[in-house]
Amino acid sequence: MRYRQLATGTLALGVLLLIDVLRVWLPGIITIFGQAASTPAELMGAFALVWFLLALGAPAVVRRVGARPVTVVAAVALAVARLTLTAAPGGRTQLWLATAGLLAGLVWLVGVAADTDRPVPGLALGFAVNAALHAVLDTVDLVWRGDWVGWLLSSVAVVVFLVGTAQPGRRTGSGDAVPAGPGGTRAWLLAGPALLLAGMVALSPALARTGMSYLVAGDGVARSPLFGLAPVPVAVAGFLCAALTRPPRRWGRAYGPVVVLAGAVLFALDRGDLLVPAVLLTAVGLGACLALSDDASRPAGDGTNASRPAGDGTNASHPGGDTANAGAGAARRGYAVAAGMLVFALGAVGYYSAYDLGYPNAAVPVVVAVLVAAVAFTARPVVHRLPGPFPPLRAAAAVTALALLAPVLADEVPVASNRDGPPERLTVVAYNIRMGFGLDGRFDLRGLAEVVDRQRPDVVLLSEVDRAWLLNGGHDTLDLLADRLGMPYVFGPAADPVWGDAVLSRWPVRDPRTLPLAAVGAPTGAQALAVTLDLGDGVRTAVVSTHLQPPPGRGPVVQARAVADFATRYAAGRPLVVAGDLNTEPGDEAFAAFTNAGLLDALAAARPLATSPADDPRQQIDHVFVSPGLTPSDPVAPRSTASDHLPVAVTLTLPPR
Structure with a gap:
């Protein structure tokens, strides 16, 4: 025994x-x-x-x-x-x-x-x-x-x-x-x-x-x-x-x-x-x-041979066998x-x-x-x-x-509340978190949470969110990060049910919808996740989180147009925020798809604002677009190596009520 x-x-x-x-x-x-x-x-x-x-x-x-x-x-x-x-x-x-x-x-x-x-x-x-x-x-x-x-x-x-x-x-x-x-x-x-x-x-x-x-x-x-x-x-x-x-x-x-x-x-x-x-x-x-x-x-x-089933090829009289x-x-x-x-x-x-x-x-x-x-x-x-x-x-x-x-x-994320009534401003953070792994290959939840929390965000839009892939260690990165930030989440699947984009909010979220995007030759599935923030007293703001996937050698033009059209229809005249890793730079055709839809570049005052790679940023591919009724201020891309991208953050003043 x-x-x-x-x-x-x-x-x-x-x-x-x-x-x-x-x-x-x-x-x-x-x-x-x-x-x-x-x-x-x-x-x-x-x-x-x-x-x-x-x-x-x-x-x-x-x-x-x-x-x-x-x-x-x-x-x-x-x-x-x-x-x-x-x-x-x-x-x-x-x-x-x-x-x-x-x-x-x-x-x-x-x-x-x-x-x-x-x-x-x-x-x-x-x-x-x-x-x-x-x-x-x-x-x-x-x-x-x-x-x-x-x-x-x-x-x-x-x-x-x-x-x-x-x-x-x-x-x-x-x-x-x-x-x-x-x-x-x-x-x-x-x-x-x-x-x-x-x-x-x-x-x-x-x-x-x-x-x-x-x-x-x-x-x-x-x-x-x-x-x-x-x-x-x-x-x-x-x-x-x-x-x-x-x-x-x-x-x-x-x-x-x-x-x-x-x-x-x-x-x-x-x-x-x-x-x-x-x-x-x-x-x-x-x-x-x-x-x-x-x-x-x-x-x-x-351990005796006598107990072996007959016909197993052994011979009880020959120990050598x-x-x-x-x-x-x-x-x-x-x-x-x-x-x-x-x-x-x-x-x-x-x-x-x-x-x-x-x-x-x-x-x-x-x-x-x-x-x-x-x-x-x-x-x-x-x-x-x-x-x-x-x-x-x-x-x-x-x-x-x-x-x-x-x-x-298990920690349970607190329920979002609007008990203080509608705010005058919203701070938005958009971040490609690369499954939670930093540039050094460590699973760095603390680093991710710290760089986001320093911005005191009201709403966080995440890209490359992994919730169970064995290849990435089998973590639920979204739930772990939501726990640390104390913000409930809504998740939109892209490549499969455990990989996609998310919105975390300190305000109650209503009417979530997700739009699968055409792959058009891109390697990974993409989607657009739209939610409505209930800010109290009937004040609502539409938020869309997405991660565009460019086809080999081209920009994500088709996906950008689809997201811009989906977002503006979903907002239906309400204030609108569209953000994420868009894999396009100012001046590109895909970038223009959003501005042609009547949206404004909320990070324009800080341009050039490179966000990738995180240790030596050269590309401006993470963006926040807003409808004309929102007034952006204090755009920033805080430095961190908790991901291969830098986050972008901006404060938005809501239209007067």
């Missing part, structure tokens, strides 16, 4: 540390190694894949050197990289530390696979603990928390992981200290695809909260939800119960594959109101598929986990690079779910399990209890 718990716990902790490293490494591809929309997606994809391809050589190293030395060395390297990343060094140092940690984690997985033929409990608990902890931390990773809590929890996890790894003896994931059998290949093969589906859909707290925000009004526009993390404990409990209990027999085994496919299809439909059922279905289905893959080539806790069979099984498991993690990389790169290359990506999660379902459904049924509750179920209850804390502890 001690070895079973030790092996399961150590594997779960290692998975937790590896996911932490991935949450730093994946955003580093586009924020440090390259620049999205400027560095070729093919080059960034090649950089991502090469490390997973290198890991395919790890099984040969394990076979030559031995599993234990490789596992111990790789575990130490993973632990050191993970703990060092807690210091959040930023820049190239951060990227290469994360890369070293990733490669070490992949090699560690291969080494563990050689000695573990029942990995499902450890993998499932690792995925679930990561999701529960991420939810309790409000989707901010421990890596980005430089306080004592971050250091303490990171240090404890690393120390316990290393102590567990250092314990002598070969262990299976299910029994005593005995040589691992030949099974477990299917379960290890699913480690990578399961990690991808868990991070993208099933166990993503940010996606669950984003889905809840679409259910507030049910009109396709997301709003600040109450108890937005409520689906997380349900998903965690469903996933663990399905993964750690005996699967049904005969055709009942199909429920897991069918449910995981249904969840992946709902996610692929790109509808915000379907995100919550997608999360819950994928979580339960994924757990059930892992349980099906838990191939028991021998009864748990029994057992050794050879175990060695072949170790090699198969090593190659299986390396190949599975390559599937993770291919799926992640294939899905997210579509936003730069312009091809449909909805099939990627469905194809991965088909792979998971096929591997699970065709697995050999489990021959025998220990009587009574599966021991990790007790840990599952503890993990679910941890996840239950998330909706209780």
Whole structure:
């Protein structure tokens, strides 16, 4: 029992540390190694894949050197990289530390696979603990928390992981200290695809909260939800119960594959109101598929040959055959986990690079779910399990209890109020926040909040808002920033339901509408989000947030005209503000589309007012346009490197009442 718990716990902790490293490494591809929309997606994809391809050589190293030395060395390297990343060094140092940690984690997985033929409990608990902890931390990773809590929890996890790894003896994931059998290949093969589906859909707290925000009004526009993390404990409990209990027999085994496919299809439909059922279905289905893959080539806790099913290719009278069979099984498991993690990389790169290359990506999660379902459904049924509750179920209850804390502890954004009556002025800030990552590649919520809050804004318009992309670490950047600013939000989806533009306001927001914009060859989807600020006593102002996407080699003229027409029709004679990253400069045809519609350049008094790149601004591409009834003053682009753009701010005097 001690070895079973030790092996399961150590594997779960290692998975937790590896996911932490991935949450730093994946955003580093586009924020440090390259620049999205400027560095070729093919080059960034090649950089991502090469490390997973290198890991395919790890099984040969394990076979030559031995599993234990490789596992111990790789575990130490993973632990050191993970703990060092807690210091959040930023820049190239951060990227290469994360890369070293990733490669070490992949090699560690291969080494563990050689000695573990029942990995499902450890993998499932690792995925679930990561999701529960991420939810309790409000989707901010421990890596980005430089306080004592971050250091303490990171240090404890690393120390316990290393102590567990250092314990002598070969262990299976299910029994005593005995040589691992030949099974477990299917379960290890699913480690990578399961990690991808868990991070993208099933166990993503940010996606669950984003889905809840679409259910507030049910009109396709997301709003600040109450108890937005409520689906997380349900998903965690469903996933663990399905993964750690005996699967049904005969055709009942199909429920897991069918449910995981249904969840992946709902996610692929790109509808915000379907995100919550997608999360819950994928979580339960994924757990059930892992349980099906838990191939028991021998009864748990029994190291004898007599208990193996007949016809498995071993000979009880020839111990040497057992050794050879175990060695072949170790090699198969090593190659299986390396190949599975390559599937993770291919799926992640294939899905997210579509936003730069312009091809449909909805099939990627469905194809991965088909792979998971096929591997699970065709697995050999489990021959025998220990009587009574599966021991990790007790840990599952503890993990679910941890996840239950998330909706209780989560900060809820206060409701906007106009109790002071209509103001005379409004301060507007428009900011492209680049998913929350600064120029140094660090997730810099504090820097974003500080530069915005210094302007004392009444309304904030945000571009490049990411609410759950695994590629960017799986954060709900919008909700996190709204919490820090104390401003409720309205979100308009652009590329998909979790990427787009937002409006944060200290005043109540009415009648939100969103207009999808024609792509006209641009790499990423675009939209225009219109809202009405209720300033009290019948005074209302229209605000439109957008992020224009220029086609290759041209300006965003078509989109600019569409936004100008949509905004003026929506305002219907009321004061109007249109702002965002418009990717056009004064004098360009797209810029003229707004002035020709009768709007004024609210930043004209400060021209030239360059906003990009943030460390050496040369381009004037972030703008605020207003209707003639609004009088702009004090336009500014405050310096900050919390994004690759500078924000623009301006104070607008309202027309006399």
